[in-house]
Amino acid sequence: MKIDRKKTYRFNNKVDYCVGTGRMGLALTKEYYDQLRIVQEEIGFKHIRGHGLFHEDMGIYEERKLFGKKSFCYNFTYLDRVIDSYLELGIEPFLELGFMPKALASGDQTIFYWKGNTTPPKSYEKWAKLIEATLTHLCDRYGRDRVVTWPVEVWNEPNLPGFWKGADMEEYFKLYKVSHEAVKRADARFKVGGPAVCGIKDEFWIRSFLEFCRKEKLKPDFVTRHHYTTEEPEWKGHFTYQFLSDPDSGFANLQTSRDAIDSFKEFKGLPIHITEFNTSYMPTNPIHDTNENAAYMAHQLSHLGDMNESYSYWTFGDVFEEHGIPHTQFYGGFGLVAAGGVRKPTFWTFAFFKRLEELGDRCIYKDEESVIVEDEKTGEIRGIVWNRGKKPIKKSFTFPAGESKALVVVRQTVDPKTTNPLKVWHDLGEPAAPSAEQLEIIKASDRPFVKTDVLHARNGEVTLTANVLGYGVEYFNIKPRTFTPDKGYNYSRVVAGFAR
Amino acid sequence: MKIDRKKTYRFNNKVDYCVGTGRMGLALTKEYYDQLRIVQEEIGFKHIRGHGLFHEDMGIYEERKLFGKKSFCYNFTYLDRVIDSYLELGIEPFLELGFMPKALASGDQTIFYWKGNTTPPKSYEKWAKLIEATLTHLCDRYGRDRVVTWPVEVWNEPNLPGFWKGADMEEYFKLYKVSHEAVKRADARFKVGGPAVCGIKDEFWIRSFLEFCRKEKLKPDFVTRHHYTTEEPEWKGHFTYQFLSDPDSGFANLQTSRDAIDSFKEFKGLPIHITEFNTSYMPTNPIHDTNENAAYMAHQLSHLGDMNESYSYWTFGDVFEEHGIPHTQFYGGFGLVAAGGVRKPTFWTFAFFKRLEELGDRCIYKDEESVIVEDEKTGEIRGIVWNRGKKPIKKSFTFPAGESKALVVVRQTVDPKTTNPLKVWHDLGEPAAPSAEQLEIIKASDRPFVKTDVLHARNGEVTLTANVLGYGVEYFNIKPRTFTPDKGYNYSRVVAGFAR
Amino acid sequence: MKIDRKKTYRFNNKVDYCVGTGRMGLALTKEYYDQLRIVQEEIGFKHIRGHGLFHEDMGIYEERKLFGKKSFCYNFTYLDRVIDSYLELGIEPFLELGFMPKALASGDQTIFYWKGNTTPPKSYEKWAKLIEATLTHLCDRYGRDRVVTWPVEVWNEPNLPGFWKGADMEEYFKLYKVSHEAVKRADARFKVGGPAVCGIKDEFWIRSFLEFCRKEKLKPDFVTRHHYTTEEPEWKGHFTYQFLSDPDSGFANLQTSRDAIDSFKEFKGLPIHITEFNTSYMPTNPIHDTNENAAYMAHQLSHLGDMNESYSYWTFGDVFEEHGIPHTQFYGGFGLVAAGGVRKPTFWTFAFFKRLEELGDRCIYKDEESVIVEDEKTGEIRGIVWNRGKKPIKKSFTFPAGESKALVVVRQTVDPKTTNPLKVWHDLGEPAAPSAEQLEIIKASDRPFVKTDVLHARNGEVTLTANVLGYGVEYFNIKPRTFTPDKGYNYSRVVAGFAR
């Protein structure tokens, strides 16, 4: 491949805008904090989004009998603790309003092992007050100017009956309106959106939602939806297996949302936030722990910004209870990080795309297996090559070397041979809770293999060749090489060896 | 190779008994502390030995004019600070008495960039008092029962004229006697020895030393000598290049010391401590930074315990000034660790031998390229294979598997492809002081490559094959594998992939 | 007071044997871990005991429908995580068997905000298996020899109907027998006991329990009970106020347990573990946050060892949910430590008694306001003086000085003027969740005031005078003073000042 540095490609890299999380109550745990710290140190997401803000274990809406008397208050003890820890780790919430506090619920339908109540409020007025009180409290504690930049999404996947009683669209629109208005009362600067749909009839829901907004003269600040790319599940014991679907059909489906929105004059160009995406939507699908997932995700990350404002990987870590408490070190959880702080291969896909983002948005090459950006000022180049198939691929890129006689390339490789903690764990016997010693071995395998090379310019060009194993992802950066040897140092002689 | 677990081999592994260091005054620096911390965390030596206890920069012997008046005192401020930091890091001194405080010196001959005075004391009485006061102070501050276990060596390499004026043997014996007696006066339980010879006429010196002791009715607790294995130096700019000498000639030379001692009835069996050893004795020889050195050292470590009580690698780190302040990140320094905490390949040779030692002293195989130990109780096996040559080697070991159907092997490989920070630094342009970003890349290459495998038993046996690259060192451990898969988890299906 | 160092007093100091905790599921949280770390760093308890081992949020007993099929397993993921963190912090469990997993419960009676099920098992066989499986798992993971030293208590406060359906004594005895036998099946070396009674009819329950054991030929390894010392509660909003009861009536009640046990020939001398004690048994009584509580506890700690093997303060920290999620920084919680790691006055009472314990068990003085121990070998003396009243007290102790001309006394004072984070928080306006800046101010007030003095011997004696404010606790230690001034240093001149 000959790279012409003057030509640029469309590449809207929003890899670090947002990441998903298990329910907010889990953010109180130490394991969650430790996993998120690892993610933030290396990747550094800006926002975090998940369910359960108003769930029982957060205890915000407190209505009960106390010493024989009725007692009511908002209790923000745990919310403050969670938000404190988020800010400590340099991440801010993308708030999802839900699910329903038991005392305010109109029914007892729940979802998940942790029993999130998915029924409408029995009093929309109290629901509105709850939203307003919560946002106002956050503004008071964390500074209004800061808090109003935290996006707010109304509910989750109301188009699925499990998440919203009867998948009742009219009821959701009512909820949306009340919520939207409550948020704006707290501060008109808040950005608020919906309908957070997933899969079934998504296009219909989005169109209907926008029609409702038009009718009600509501102006949502953004539209939200989800994006998963696997087929029907098959269940075995505690686990789920699914085949990957064709990425293109997924992108086509995403395009329907874009088109639907743009068909409304008032809403044309409204940003879409994909508030959840992953390969499988099942928290017990072993694919999440594999190199295959890492390579698949690289492809996704090179595309998703084309029509969406952001895309939030579901989820940063393996502290997760929707299908119950995990039984074992690797359980097919969504996380970029597994128990004990083990970084899965997909972790690195995100880390690598983050490094591209840090260099800037000038994309000088992109195809279905690679993306390359450069910093025009320093001449630094960063790129990623991935291989979604099983067999090795080889890609060569020829760049103009500018005035440099030699360039240094640093490669970081994540493939089944170099970075495969799942295999190590399997070899160790698949221990449910590895011993400290076993964990250390697993972690020795959770980082990229690093390799440097000198590329010498010929005719003002250098060529970089990447041989990428099946399911591999390779990151590289290239910089001019300044050679400053010390007096008398002769590396060739050193390489030649010291034996007679 | 068929391993008969019942047969054992001679292997006296004392890898962690002692390590060398740049002069004591350097132990006050932060870089020294940080490098030693890294060494102690992974290897954990018991003792540390180097020069300069009584050198000016330690300030112990303080005789001067102060505000116009004569002033004398012992000043232990810096000694305490150094010993505090040693104990903090879990290491204790192997004390070397020397060099001569300027105010006590009979001449002005010095050695090294840092000008250690290498002349006899002008007053042997004051020298004796200095020793006694220093040891007594240490006993007071750190506990007598502890301090008396710190070995004491009298001076360094008096057989070389640079280290001891005129290499004057008689004068050294006088120094030895006075020192020996002073040490024993401080506490008779102290172990004291000499003559710390290196190279030239070593056998003659040792014999003469013991004859002197016999005559004077002195009973040294041990004999000390050094051991380097390179040929004549060639100088280029700031650097020195030397060829490696044949290890066997070195071992033969070591045997002469053993034989010399054992020829004295009174001293037969007296322990020998090799208080310095390395390939090259030059602190500017690039070999120290190479994989070749790591492989050569593995061979040494498999042999040195055969006739010696201990052997102290010269030195743990690259904070060193004998030939001046280093100019660059890698400068051919002796250290196991380089500036910025970079672990050189040889670091891992020591770490691997330490792991053998931790398993115990039952050696079930040893040849010139490998050594293997086992824990009879648990059945765990640990081994090291090294390759001193340039071409790959292949070694196979067949073990009885006991009752296990499968074993797990964890391999850690250190070779020019996996663990070669010197090459990375070279590729980056040999920067004198790498930037933080460059250092991170170098450090990404300073650790072993880890790989696990399952060995399935056939006919009650398993076979481990090690393919070791030129200059490579491979550590492995083998344990029975307990396989505890969770319900429904099927690793084969995961490996097969999720694409249709 | 003249202290005769040869006379000794009964003082069985078991201050660090055990401490209480909120339910085990809370041990997964970061705030819990951080608070426990603070406690362990300064006090260092050996064991930790609380409720909820088998509660839903630990998820151990997992019986459910999964993907439409019945599924059963024991899930030790969270148990391992909790025990890992305990061992990391140097504390080991004192296991309490309870409450009932929902799927195994015979009824739906629950206790507390967190709904611990307090009904008998619907299958005693499954209950026994659960115990055996859990203990066996712990032995496998943490080492059998270690785990069998963790005491096991059967249930909590079955004599209160809220904790055990109907306070049904016969049913409890059945539970005890089944549990006792299950524990011993896991390993006969386990120590097991009951009946963990509190308050109502405690003597009757203990006698009946032992009669049952005699009849059934069960040999409990110890007897357990609780000990609280406040009167009837008065409720206001979220808080409870109670008067302190007379300590002597409490001690008299404790004696009834001792006497009851000793009246059985088979059980005479059986150890009593007080597995919970505090002033108030309400987790919303502000007394727990006060200096008054600290002084009261000092008195308790000087007595409780007289007839009991141990006494476990309820609880180490303020992460606690029995009456709901706390609303505010100080909420009258049981903890030695409050939110954000603030050490309450009572924390220091325990820290001070721990220091006495570390010096040894030779008590040379004890009265209702003080206790003093000495180390016969070094001559070091440590003591505590406390003041349960509101007005200052003054206590003087005259000691033989031995051969010392001067002694150094180091005092650490905890009283309403020196160490009163509750007052600071109040002055700051009682913020529910203090800002980082406010928390820093509160924490500046959570440690003792330290003061040194030199006691010069007169006629071979020294006198120490302690002026203790109301609700104050003062710790002191006394050691011989070695005076080693440097040449020319004149402290009197320094104190005289440098102004002309």
Next chain:
Amino acid sequence: MKIDRKKTYRFNNKVDYCVGTGRMGLALTKEYYDQLRIVQEEIGFKHIRGHGLFHEDMGIYEERKLFGKKSFCYNFTYLDRVIDSYLELGIEPFLELGFMPKALASGDQTIFYWKGNTTPPKSYEKWAKLIEATLTHLCDRYGRDRVVTWPVEVWNEPNLPGFWKGADMEEYFKLYKVSHEAVKRADARFKVGGPAVCGIKDEFWIRSFLEFCRKEKLKPDFVTRHHYTTEEPEWKGHFTYQFLSDPDSGFANLQTSRDAIDSFKEFKGLPIHITEFNTSYMPTNPIHDTNENAAYMAHQLSHLGDMNESYSYWTFGDVFEEHGIPHTQFYGGFGLVAAGGVRKPTFWTFAFFKRLEELGDRCIYKDEESVIVEDEKTGEIRGIVWNRGKKPIKKSFTFPAGESKALVVVRQTVDPKTTNPLKVWHDLGEPAAPSAEQLEIIKASDRPFVKTDVLHARNGEVTLTANVLGYGVEYFNIKPRTFTPDKGYNYSRVVAGFAR
């Protein structure tokens, strides 16, 4: 004192602009780093200035025989290490050019125990190249835009014969000119100045220096001088005692520098940097360790900004060797921090003035014993009261309370009773090197005593009364109090006690 918040006072608070240090080579030590870290965490100086940039132990100017051949290079290994650690700690150099590298020196006159060479260069050309090379290296490594903001001072105290051979003024001017021009060649943006005079004939030197500059058409960017305020020394053993001089005579002397400069049309208004100040200029005067020094310094800090751009306390820490290696924990060293990280009383004077600076520069009250600033926007008030005498003083301030009914005052007191590590160390017997246990006791006394109060407004005013012990310094801040009690919480009832 009635405070009128509308009136303001002159108070140019530059407390954190710069701090002094022992010679640069000591910055390699761990103890130095640890002490500086403590200083930076609490105070946070912007620049650091000391001697020894070109001293032997930094090794920058390397001219020698190497393996028998002449060898020359600049060696920046240690300089980079020092600057790296400074930047790590958030502090940047104020460069002092000096002393003379031995190989470049024209004579062998040295100063201090560490033998800084104080003779002119034997080649001014090489000296200029050395400066240019050093600054250029710093620009390359740390970024030119950053490095040019580091001020550069030419030599130290050339008006004293010990610091500059013969106090030869003409020679110094030559040095200045050559250096000034070399600095500007490296980058014209650098700010450079001199003549760094101290004491003797300072006014004459400054005038002559400026006349020289005028003549040579040099434009220094600033003028530097020193400022010490003690009388003649008296020596005893290792120590020096001096009386404090009258502060006003010191201020008058400072004014002469200001006047001298302003008498030159070209240089009028040129900034003065006091690049060293303290009470005593002797590193062995016990006053530096006292509360008296802290109170005296508070007074200085309230004045020094009146006519000077900055003032650099000599020195931040006790790692210092000018008069030899310290013998003991407290030795009268200049440091704000003593060995082992003990914060001396004067440390807090600086910390308190830093807090005033952080609030802004609006001074609403200032006299010889106090200074008060406020933030007009938030209404927060911060003040310091000090007492340079031996007897207690009492100061009352009455403020308008604004709309607040109550204000919270947080006081931090540093006086001989609350914060006196020197006394604690004395009581412990003046141990040369305290044990870890002794150090912990000393450190328990190295922080302010913190106390809060509520000030209730009467007639729209509140009154704050400070009772300050002799040599005491009290910092306070005052903020509006928001009272948010939880339901049912009654602090009065808690204070009343729980006993019947």
